[in-house]
Amino acid sequence: EDQVTQSPEALRLQEGESSSLNCSYTVSGLRGLFWYRQDPGKGPEFLFTLYSAGEEKEKERLKATLTKKESFLHITAPKPEDSATYLCAVQASDTDKLIFGTGTRLQVFP
Amino acid sequence: GAVVSQHPSRVICKSGTSVKIECRSLDFQATTMFWYRQFPKQSLMLMATSNEGSKATYEQGVEKDKFLINHASLTLSTLTVTSAHPEDSSFYICSASDAGLVTYEQYFGPGTRLTVT
Numbered sequence: 001e002d003q004v005t006q007s008p009e010a011l012r013l014q015e016g017e018s019s020s021l022n023c024s025y026t027v028s029g030l031r032g033l034f035w036y037r038q039d040p041g042k043g044p045e046f047l048f049t050l051y052s053a054g055e056e057k058e059k060e061r062l063k064a065t066l067t068k069k070e071s072f073l074h075i076t077a078p079k080p081e082d083s084a085t086y087l088c089a090v091q092a093s094d095t096d097k098l099i100f101g102t103g104t105r106l107q108v109f110p
Numbered sequence: 111g112a113v114v115s116q117h118p119s120r121v122i123c124k125s126g127t128s129v130k131i132e133c134r135s136l137d138f139q140a141t142t143m144f145w146y147r148q149f150p151k152q153s154l155m156l157m158a159t160s161n162e163g164s165k166a167t168y169e170q171g172v173e174k175d176k177f178l179i180n181h182a183s184l185t186l187s188t189l190t191v192t193s194a195h196p197e198d199s200s201f202y203i204c205s206a207s208d209a210g211l212v213t214y215e216q217y218f219g220p221g222t223r224l225t226v227t
Contacts, residue, residue: 043218102153
């Protein structure tokens with residue numbers, strides 16, 4: 001069964017304190033792994049797609065990496081505006097569906 | 111680019127009435143649209159997948175007669191919650207895939223908060 005597990009469930013950081021969020025997955029043939037950011041009461045905002053092990057993508061203070069079993073979202077020197085829930089999702093090669101993890105709620109304090 | 115809108119953003123209705131939620135892709139064509147439901151502090155639960163011009167495919171446990179989905183064009187899908195009850199109160203979010211890309215991303219709408227009284 002395809003599955004996505006995210007950890008930690010919640011993360012509190014001081015502004016400037018770098019950290020990483022983990023997304024472990026099992027899928028029968030990975031088409032893509034997706035990272036989204038979701039603010040309270042809003043729809044998810046697309047951040048990155050990763051397709052193959054070893055791939056990395058960056059956007060401002062965020063960097064996503066991918067191995068055959070997991071993905072990391074590294075946050076460098078976070079700011080309070082980075083506070084949100086970060087969702088990871090996988091898509092198997094034989095479907096259009098996304099399977100989401102339960103997310104990591106990030107809070108960054110000044 | 112890749113903007114998806116939803117209307118309304120919030121709706122309150124009485125038990126037993128029906129509510130229609132619209133999902134539009136504003137700057138791209140979406141052959142496939144998806145409808146999700148999200149409970150507080152939980153992740154997104156896929157309800158159904160809709161393809162333009164064909165019947166929607168519902169996930170296990172989702173009542174197709176209660177949640178009617180129509181995907182009449184490449185830019186519009188609607189979700190109608192029929193005979194709504196308080197337990198249908200939730201945050202409903204749609205997403206769309208750009209038919210012109212091969213990158214498979216789904217772009218999400220801002221969501222609709224439904225409250226059934």
